[in-house]
Amino acid sequence: MTKQAVGTNRNAFFSLSASLSRKCRKGARRGVMLLLCTLLAFCFCACSSQRELNTLAIVLGIGLDAGDQPDTLELTAQVVKASELGSGGSTRRSEFGSKAYVNLSYTDDSMLAAVRELTRTQNRRLYFSHNEVLIFSSDLAKKDMAEGLDAFTRDSETRMNVYVLIAKGKASEILEEEAELEKIPALHISGMMGNQQVNSETAVVTLRDFEIATLSGSTAPVAPMIESFESEGKKHVKLEGTAVFKQGKMIGTLDKAQTMGLQWVTNKIKSGQKTVNTPWGQVTLEILHSKSSLKPVKDGDGTVRMQLIVNEEGAIQSNETGKDMSRLENVEMLKELMKNAIRSDIESSLRQARALSADVFGFGDAIRREYPEEWEKMKKNWNMEFPKIDMDIELNVELRSTDELTKPVVPGGAQ
Amino acid sequence: MHFFIKLIRLLKKQHQPEGETSGNNPGEEGSRKERDQSLILSRKLQDNIDAVKAKFGGSSDLIIREFSFGRGKDREIKAVLIFLDGMVNLSTINDNIIEPLMRQSWFSRRGEASDLSGIDEIRDRLLTAGEVKTVRTYNEVAEACLSGDAVLMTEGFCKALDIGAKGWEKRAVTEPTSETAIRGPREGFTENLRTNTTLIRRKIKDPALTIRTIVIGKRTHTQVNILYIDGLANPNLVREVERRLKKIDTDAILATGYLEQYIEDSSLSAFPTIWCSEKPDAVAGKLLEGRVAIAADGSPFVMTVPMLFVENFQNAEDYITRSHYATMMRLLRLTAFLISLFAPALYIALTTYHQELIPTTLLFTMAASSEGVPFPAVVEISIMMIIFELLREAGIRMPRPVGQTISIVGALVMGEAAIQAGIVGAPVVIVVAITAVSSFAIPFLTDALSLLRWFLLIMAATMGSFGITVGTFIIFMHLASLRSFGSRYLAPIVPFQTADLKDTAVRVPLWAMGTRPKEIKPQDMKRQNPPSKDTPSVGGGNQGENL
Numbered sequence: 001m002t003k004q005a006v007g008t009n010r011n012a013f014f015s016l017s018a019s020l021s022r023k024c025r026k027g028a029r030r031g032v033m034l035l036l037c038t039l040l041a042f043c044f045c046a047c048s049s050q051r052e053l054n055t056l057a058i059v060l061g062i063g064l065d066a067g068d069q070p071d072t073l074e075l076t077a078q079v080v081k082a083s084e085l086g087s088g089g090s091t092r093r094s095e096f097g098s099k100a101y102v103n104l105s106y107t108d109d110s111m112l113a114a115v116r117e118l119t120r121t122q123n124r125r126l127y128f129s130h131n132e133v134l135i136f137s138s139d140l141a142k143k144d145m146a147e148g149l150d151a152f153t154r155d156s157e158t159r160m161n162v163y164v165l166i167a168k169g170k171a172s173e174i175l176e177e178e179a180e181l182e183k184i185p186a187l188h189i190s191g192m193m194g195n196q197q198v199n200s201e202t203a204v205v206t207l208r209d210f211e212i213a214t215l216s217g218s219t220a221p222v223a224p225m226i227e228s229f230e231s232e233g234k235k236h237v238k239l240e241g242t243a244v245f246k247q248g249k250m251i252g253t254l255d256k257a258q259t260m261g262l263q264w265v266t267n268k269i270k271s272g273q274k275t276v277n278t279p280w281g282q283v284t285l286e287i288l289h290s291k292s293s294l295k296p297v298k299d300g301d302g303t304v305r306m307q308l309i310v311n312e313e314g315a316i317q318s319n320e321t322g323k324d325m326s327r328l329e330n331v332e333m334l335k336e337l338m339k340n341a342i343r344s345d346i347e348s349s350l351r352q353a354r355a356l357s358a359d360v361f362g363f364g365d366a367i368r369r370e371y372p373e374e375w376e377k378m379k380k381n382w383n384m385e386f387p388k389i390d391m392d393i394e395l396n397v398e399l400r401s402t403d404e405l406t407k408p409v410v411p412g413g414a415q
Numbered sequence: 416m417h418f419f420i421k422l423i424r425l426l427k428k429q430h431q432p433e434g435e436t437s438g439n440n441p442g443e444e445g446s447r448k449e450r451d452q453s454l455i456l457s458r459k460l461q462d463n464i465d466a467v468k469a470k471f472g473g474s475s476d477l478i479i480r481e482f483s484f485g486r487g488k489d490r491e492i493k494a495v496l497i498f499l500d501g502m503v504n505l506s507t508i509n510d511n512i513i514e515p516l517m518r519q520s521w522f523s524r525r526g527e528a529s530d531l532s533g534i535d536e537i538r539d540r541l542l543t544a545g546e547v548k549t550v551r552t553y554n555e556v557a558e559a560c561l562s563g564d565a566v567l568m569t570e571g572f573c574k575a576l577d578i579g580a581k582g583w584e585k586r587a588v589t590e591p592t593s594e595t596a597i598r599g600p601r602e603g604f605t606e607n608l609r610t611n612t613t614l615i616r617r618k619i620k621d622p623a624l625t626i627r628t629i630v631i632g633k634r635t636h637t638q639v640n641i642l643y644i645d646g647l648a649n650p651n652l653v654r655e656v657e658r659r660l661k662k663i664d665t666d667a668i669l670a671t672g673y674l675e676q677y678i679e680d681s682s683l684s685a686f687p688t689i690w691c692s693e694k695p696d697a698v699a700g701k702l703l704e705g706r707v708a709i710a711a712d713g714s715p716f717v718m719t720v721p722m723l724f725v726e727n728f729q730n731a732e733d734y735i736t737r738s739h740y741a742t743m744m745r746l747l748r749l750t751a752f753l754i755s756l757f758a759p760a761l762y763i764a765l766t767t768y769h770q771e772l773i774p775t776t777l778l779f780t781m782a783a784s785s786e787g788v789p790f791p792a793v794v795e796i797s798i799m800m801i802i803f804e805l806l807r808e809a810g811i812r813m814p815r816p817v818g819q820t821i822s823i824v825g826a827l828v829m830g831e832a833a834i835q836a837g838i839v840g841a842p843v844v845i846v847v848a849i850t851a852v853s854s855f856a857i858p859f860l861t862d863a864l865s866l867l868r869w870f871l872l873i874m875a876a877t878m879g880s881f882g883i884t885v886g887t888f889i890i891f892m893h894l895a896s897l898r899s900f901g902s903r904y905l906a907p908i909v910p911f912q913t914a915d916l917k918d919t920a921v922r923v924p925l926w927a928m929g930t931r932p933k934e935i936k937p938q939d940m941k942r943q944n945p946p947s948k949d950t951p952s953v954g955g956g957n958q959g960e961n962l
Contacts, residue, residue: 034889041878041885049879050767052792053785058770058778082782129771130778157771187775 057124061186063171067107074107075114076172100183111151132190135171141250160208166243168227200272218364261349276337280321306391354387460570493570502563504582511544546579591693608712618699637668642708670714685863688899690722697731705937721902727859741922751856760875768879784840793876799847906934
């Protein structure tokens with residue numbers, strides 16, 4: 001194919017026949033060279049990483065618990081049973097109700113040892129590229145997370161965009177939940193995480209975010225907490241609060257309001273709602289847009305303080321009062337109430353962070369960027385310095401609309 | 416590896432003797448001519464009849480009609496009319512040859528008239544046929560008969576008359592089967608060379624449209640016509656086409672496809688470097704761009720050279736529909752090309768090497784369908800591709816009613832049974848089906864694609880996406896090195912010719928196509944004046960179609 005092609009060039013038009021045999025020889029040499037190059041390419045890779053789909057155990061979720069023996073950990077890998085799940089081959093689908101996943105557990109000294117051990121009990125190789133969630137039990141998290149984090153960051157097959165969660169009980173139990181709308185618990189949890197921005201009450205943290213915070217040295221990483229509960233004889237899970245870490249160990253938690261306060265400071269609020277109490281009853285305000293900026297400023301005496309500006313725009317989502325909330329004085333009142341609500345969240349989270357002496361907001365990083373010299377002095381003793389740092393909070397709240405109603409549906413309200 | 420070297424050596428050997436024989440050819444031809452000269456017609460009619468009979472080996476379709484004409488018994492002249500049954504129009508024979516000779520008796524005293532004036536007088540005064548020539552040798556007589564003429568020989572003259580009476584069964588001009596038109600002209604070429612050239616001439620009513628004839632094939636004596644527009648086509652190109660055609664030394668040319676293999680630049684390439692069409696309007700468009708057309712007797716396909724890669728994606732209909740739509744179709748065909756070339760290879764690369772690139776839920780579906788399938792993915796897809804090629808081939812070769820049965824069986828085998836039986840997975844069937852449909856969107860490249868697809872598939876199966884990259888590089892290097900009669904195959908993309916992008920992935924309105932393609936090097940680049948600003952549509956349309 002190539003031989004002939006190379007043999008003909010631009011001048012072929014005028015002098016083809018004269019040099020036919022010479023070109024043939026030249027073309028042949030080129031053809032052989034090209035063939036050699038192609039064969040050389042095989043040396044680089046050729047089939048080495050080839051694997052068929054039906055030899056893989058696709059892992060969707062990992063749970064890490066502390067093992068029974070000291071210094072061991074228990075790895076639970078949630079592997080999908082594709083034949084139970086896929087739409088392909090409808091005739092082969094087994095009876096309704098069987099699980100579409102299997103949880104494989106093994107306890108060993110280290111992560112990788114456990115993974116290797118699993119191959120002695122399973123015929124398929126664990127495949128981590130599609131892993132969605134990484135759940136540490138809080139017991140393990142309080143002891144040591146370093147090993148799990150290291151293994152999952154170092155390996156080329158695992159991804160950095162997996163969600164990191166902390167289980168209140170055992171991680172393996174979380175992976176056994178019986179979700180109603182999803183066949184695989186890990187997918188259910190990752191789906192939930194993807195949806196958390198609608199309420200902004202959970203810190204959504206991927207392995208990458210977690211590592212960035214860890215590697216900064218001053219910032220305390222956080223991760224959402226998940227707990228298992230039973231209702232009507234079925235196991236369910238829910239996201240509840242946030243775990244705070246320091247030096248690779250879990251040292252405390254933030255509750256729902258504190259988590260939201262944390263997100264106001266770190267500019268993570270995308271949407272959500274706040275219910276405020278007016279003299280006539282409750283009004284729920286929706287957060288439409290929010291933007292916050294955190295900046296350190298230096299006082300006259302050289303002490304550094306933080307300045308937080310939050311710009312929030314919202315709308316009325318529901319009104320139980322029966323009063324016309326589109327009236328200007330009511331709007332002003334709602335704005336004031338909203339400010340107070342936000343302020344109380346932020347202050348609550350600040351109090352908790354100070355109590356834990358954990359810089360969950362990233363003050364340290366902000367100071368390092370703005371005042372590197374001061375930071376050099378502060379960083380040695382950051383644990384002591386952090387609780388002393390003051391924060392000014394400036395809130396600009398706007399109420400943009402009352403949505404599609406101006407007056408309440410029931411005039412006078414439900415008394 | 417070894418095999419390839421051997422193959423190349425073999426090819427070289429084949430080239431060598433070819434050169435030698437072509438070198439000897441002129442001398443051989445010369446001697447043959449001398450021999451022909453010795454076979455001049457005899458004065459004796461009976462000798463001539465015997466010689467012609469012997470030449471045709473007593474074929475039963477050779478009709479020898481003996482008769483005499485002239486007034487009076489002593490003034491009678493014996494004559495004979497020789498023709499091949501079925502090749503001539505019998506009414507011409509009867510009304511224009513035999514009738515005038517026998518009815519309006521020509522009188523001349525034998526011996527008085529010289530050879531020349533005698534036979535010429537028949538020609539000039541008696542025969543009412545349109546096309547009459549004088550021939551002198553047996554070979555010329557045989558040739559005349561074979562091309563459908565009647566030959567009149569008379570006693571006492573060593574010359575004969577070749578009277579044009581061609582008339583054989585011809586297929587009518589019908590709608591082409593390989594290229595259908597929606598808005599364009601519907602007539603298609605036939606197997607008759609003269610009909611084909613006439614169809615083109617009727618599109619281009621310009622005396623500059625030149626037709627040159629070359630007869631190729633030692634046994635078939637196939638008439639091959641070279642068509643070009645004088646003053647438009649590059650004379651070098653015309654010379655080159657003629658030179659390559661004249662070099663052909665074979666016994667049979669049965670269709671233009673035969674010629675193609677003898678004259679194309681790289682006959683080992685998977686890509687066609689000679690364009691062909693069944694539609695006179697498409698060929699006329701190519702001629703008007705400065706290309707040269709080659710038509711052969713007996714083939715309803717006319718070829719044009721040089722061919723560029725973009726022509727694979729062009730269609731005569733593109734120039735008739737609105738330009739936006741034509742542009743969309745061009746992009747669609749380009750997409751079809753890419754899908755058809757890469758889909759199976761990408762599928763294999765993704766499922767056996769790069770599972771991390773497949774969206775999670777899609778991976779489940781694919782994994783589910785590969786559950787319980789006994790073969791590796793590459794074997795699976797190979798099975799389906801072979802089945803598809805089989806169905807295609809069987810569907811084409813079988814008579815139409817049987818062809819339908821095949822497609823039903825095929826649909827069932829491919830669509831349902833194979834999946835249900837668990838021999839292949841559903842995604843494989845989808846991939847092969849998409850590939851097949853895409854390759855049909857670009858009929859010109861269907862052959863090339865079905866070969867290159869396997870090449871890329873093997874590369875992908877052994878080296879994953881790296882293999883696809885290497886394979887694509889090789890294909891593109893090859894494409895860039897291809898030439899078609901001096902034109903670079905990838906032009907106007909490589910080398911980049913801005914002006915000619917007007918007819919590649921986009922097809923601008925006709926009035927905006929001011930120049931002819933540069934790569935073809937026409938003598939006259941300008942096609943039309945740029946349109947005036949107030950009435951843009953007036954500028955276009957009057958230059959006829961272009962392709």
